[in-house]
Amino acid sequence: MFNALMVEKDDEGKTSASVQQIDLDRLPKGDVTVAVEYSTVNYKDGLCIGPGGGLVRNYPHVPGIDFAGTVETSDDPRYKAGDKVVLTGWRVGEAHWGGYSQKARVKADWLVPLPDGLDARQAMAVGTAGFTAMLAVMALEDHGIKDGPVLVTGAAGGVGSVATAILANLGHEVAGVTGRPDTADYLKSLGATQIVAREELNETTKRPLEAETWGGCVDAVGGEMLARVLGQMKYGASVSAVGLAGGAGLPATVIPFLLRGVNLLGIDSVMQPYDNRVRAWARIAKDLPIDKLDAMVQPAVLSDLPALGRDILKGQVKGRVVVDVN
Ligand code: NDP
Structure with missing residues (x-):
């Protein structure tokens, strides 16, 4: 069993988010299972934690449009257990269960190897x-x-x-x-x-x-x-x-x-081709000063997310929130 932020919708169409324990069998289909370390909070996450904004396809839903972590199991030759990976886009956290969870199962095509020079926390400070x-x-x-x-x-x-x-x-x-x-x-x-x-x-x-x-x-x-x-x-x-x-x-x-x-x-980040993703992450590792990145970050945990989702929709989040899902 592991923790995830689950958004449920009641008969009147009202959504509510809470941290729940779920098991691996409930994760969606995919070729790679990732032990998520960090996620973050984006404007779209605010919508998906709250009313959905037309982005969420099915309920119950696990939001989180990006995450970084370590591959646990992989059916795809490009990844093996222990690889560090980052994911953004591809409608993960909207149409597919996302990163507000200690485990995520996704398509290998959606992942990018974590670039040299960034750890999982820093990658999600970028997000x-x-x-x-x-x-x-x-x-x-x-x-x-x-x-x-x-x-x-x-x-x-x-x-x-x-x-x-x-x-x-x-x-x-x-x-x-x-x-x-x-x-x-x-x-x-x-x-x-x-x-x-x-x-x-x-x-x-x-x-x-x-x-x-x-x-x-x-x-x-x-x-x-x-x-x-x-x-x-x-x-x-x-x-x-x-x-x-x-x-x-x-x-x-x-x-x-x-x-x-x-x-x-x-500029679209969601469907960005793989090669340009790799190029962008390499440029981030090279051109974004890590001390400046640290100054932008406020830490959070899964149970903070309902309130943070509301804040970002009101334009009240400064810089970047890094969510430690563990
Ligand atoms: P944030 O909420 O962190 O930042 C948005 C900032 O815009 C606010 O902090 C505020 O800055 C300013 N702002 C908010 N409301 C208004 C307003 N009414 N008029 C003028 N300025 C306003 O969101 P993100 O930085 O995560 O995302 C920014 C935008 O980029 C969002 O619309 C998001 O959906 C979009 N986005 C698009 C992506 C893509 O692939 N194209 C990917 C990621 C995000 P300040 O307080 O300094 O004025």
Whole structure:
């Protein structure tokens, strides 16, 4: 028997989450069984711990969209008992039981070997949010980061914190947008040199182009803020669109694309091909300073998750939560 956070749905459609003891037979089908060491809390986890947000297919459900741990048994030649692995994406924790459990059974295709230089706890301090931040930075690099500050929106959140630390470590000037002025010192400790108040950017303007300001942008917010930022990008600069913390709409014009050659780059972490996953994890191990990572982390255990799920949906989680499932 082992512990897992189980979400159940009652006859009236109301969900409730609690830590329960389950046995191996209840785990879904898969070729690799992993002894999970750490998981984390992402925005999607907030939805899956709580009302589901249309993501969870069947109840009872074990959420947790990412985890790191050690292979216990494997029917796939690529993995053997004792291998250290990390998993993000593939709708694990949504359509498939996830990482809020001491054991998980998944497809071998979904796993990535833990990169040299990161242990399981550090990998989950990075988690889906940090992995996605790295993908966003790699996409900016592939298109060329221009001179001038790189803007990070939702900077004090998970994606934003890791993007800030990576970009600063790579030598870029970083401007962090936050709605929480009390996180300014935290953002500066990660390497941000400029703090931009959320109010400055979350209003629409009638002007499709403003002063050319940003050499690149990692955007976790979307909505009106993304529309506004597009008109402030330098000529030929790129925005990696990662998230929708501020809304899924995009009330923009095409003028920044036509007159300034601005690029809007879509970032998806869920279905990312294996080779690029390996490349991103290797870059994380190399380019994300571990001391900065440690400063972002707040520890948690399985029984903390119902409250943390509510907090992240309200935008009240700072940095990264690392869940020790044992
Ligand atoms: P967090 O909740 O940790 O961070 C989001 C941050 O956005 C908040 O901390 C806050 O930053 C800011 N924010 C929240 N609400 C608003 C608002 N109404 N207007 C403006 N800013 C707001 O989430 P994550 O960092 O884990 O994820 C960020 C986004 O990226 C989410 O939308 C998530 O779904 C998405 N995502 C996408 C992935 C992909 O594959 N494309 C993978 C992972 C995440 P501050 O307090 O600094 O203002």
